[in-house]
Amino acid sequence: MSALRIATVNVNGIRAAYRKGMPTWLEPRGIDILALQEVRASRAQVDALLDEAGPSNWNVVLDEATAAGRAGVAVASHRPILATRTALGADDFDSAGRWIEADFDIDGTPLTVVSCYVHSGEVDTPKQEEKWKFLDAMAVRMQELRAEHEHVVVLGDFNVGHTTLDIKNWKGNVKRAGFLPRERGYFDRLYGEFEAPIEAVDASGGTGLGWVDVGRAQAGEVDGPYTWWSWRGNAFDNDTGWRIDYHAATPTLAAKATNYVVDRAAAYDQRWSDHAPVVADYVL
Template identity: 75%
Template sequence: MNSAVRIASVNVNGIRAAYRKGMDAWLEPRGIDILGLQEVRANREQLDALISSDDWHVALDEASAKGRAGVAIASKLPIIAQRTVFGADDFDSAGRWLEADFERNGKLFTVVSCYVHSGEVDTPKQEEKWKFLDAMAVRMRELAQARELALVLGDFNVGHDERDIKNWKGNVKRAGFLPRERGYFNRMFGELDAEITGVDESVGPGLGWVDVGRAQAGDVDGPYTWWSWRGKAFDNDTGWRIDYHAATPAMADLASNYVVDRAAAYDQRWSDHAPVVADYAI
C-alpha cells in the first residue's frame, strides 16, 4: 500500500459495461486504495462478480429502480461502518449517497460516494435535484462537525463556475450550470459560516468544504471529467468538470497528486466520465 491513501472516484456509466470496455485494465495497476463508484447499475451479486471480495471490501447502495443509479465504495482498507441515511424520510435517495468509515494510523476518516441527479429544467427531475442538493448541504455540515477528516466524492452533476465547462455560455439555462445550482456550490466551498452570496444572488452560510480539484489545479480551464459520447466532444476536449473530491479543510491539507485519468483516445474510453484520483497522507 502507498504511504498515502490513494482515493479515486468515477461514474462508471454501468459497471458491467465499463468492465467489458476495459475498466479492469485501468484499475489493476493504478494502486487505488479506496474507490468511489457512481451509476453502478448492478446488484450485489453482479458487483461481486467483477470486484473480488478477496482483494476488496465493498459497500453498495442500490437504487430503488432496477438498473438505475447505484453507488458503491470498494476499499483495500476494512470498512468500519457504513450509512445511507440521507434527507427527509419521504425522499428516495437510494443509490445516490453512501458513507463509509475507515481507520488508518489511529485516525478515523469518512469517504462518501455521491451521485447527484442530472436534472432537467422545469421538470420533476429538477425538483428532485433541488431536494437532493438541499439534503446534501445539511448532511455535509453534519459530517464536517462529526469528522475532521471527511471526503465526499462523486458525480455532482454541476459545474461550479465558467472554468468548469468548455462551452459555459451555451449552458447557463441548462441543468448542470444553472445559477441556482451553482449557488449551492458557492456555499459548499465558501468560508465556514460566512455569509455567502451565490451567483444566483441567494444568500446563506458557507459550509467550509474544499474543492480539491480546483485547489490543486489552480486557475485553469477544467481539467474536465466528462465528455459526451456524441460528436467530437472528447477529441476537442469540450468537456465538463462535474466529478469532485470535496474535502474538509483538514483532509484537503493532506491531498496531493490530484489528476484526472483521461483516456488516451476516444476508443479507449470505458465510461463517458474519467476517474478523478488523489493521494491523501493519512
C-alpha cells in the first residue's frame, strides 16, 4: 500500500503567497500531490517558486487563464504525471485556467487528480451566467470521470457553500452568489446517492452522481470547518468563514481517506492567502 498526502489551496496569486510565507507551510508538510487555484503565474514562475528552497523534484502541470494574471490552475507532484487534460464543456466555452486533470500510477493503482476553480459569480450579471455554464460542464465531466475511473479526486475552490453548515452567516447570504439555492442544487446532485432521484434544495430534480464530500464525511455534521475568510474586518478572528474548498472523491477513493484537516493559520498576520489549505491522506 502507498500513502499519499494530497492537498488543495487557492493561493490567491502564488507569487504573493510565497512572499507572505507559503513555503513555511509547504516545506515541512510532506505533500505528495498539490492542487493550486488562482495561480496567476506562468509555468516558469511556478517552477522557480516551488524549487526556491532547492531542487525538490516537483512535477508541474499548469493551465493558465486566457487573460494574463487571472485564475490559473495547477497540479504539482513528487510523482510522475502520466497525462493531463484541460478540456471542459463546449468548444466555445472558455474554461482556461479553471480545470486541469492529471493522471498518475501509484504503484500499479491508477489515480486521477483534478484542480478546479469555479467562478465566483455575481447575481444577475454575466459573471453568474459564466458560473452556470461552468457548473453545467463540471457536472457532465464528473459524471464521465466517475464512469471511467475508480480512483478520482476533484480538488479546489468550488465557490459554493453546499449546506447551512458550510457558511457561518448563511442566513445573510441566501440571495448572494456562493449560496444561491440553484448553485447548491448542483452539489445536492453531485454528492447524492448514485443514480437515485434527487430533490435539490432549489426544488430541481435529477439523479445523484455518487461522489463523496471527503471533508463532510470526515468532519461529520458540524459547522465548517471553514476554508475561506474575508480579509476585511474580524472575519478570521471570529471564524466567520465559508467552506468552499473541497476534496470530492469517487466512493472507492473516499473510503481510503484519513486525516482530513484544514490548515488554518494560527493568527491573522500569519495568513498567506484568504483560503486555507485542505489536506487529506489516501492509502492506496
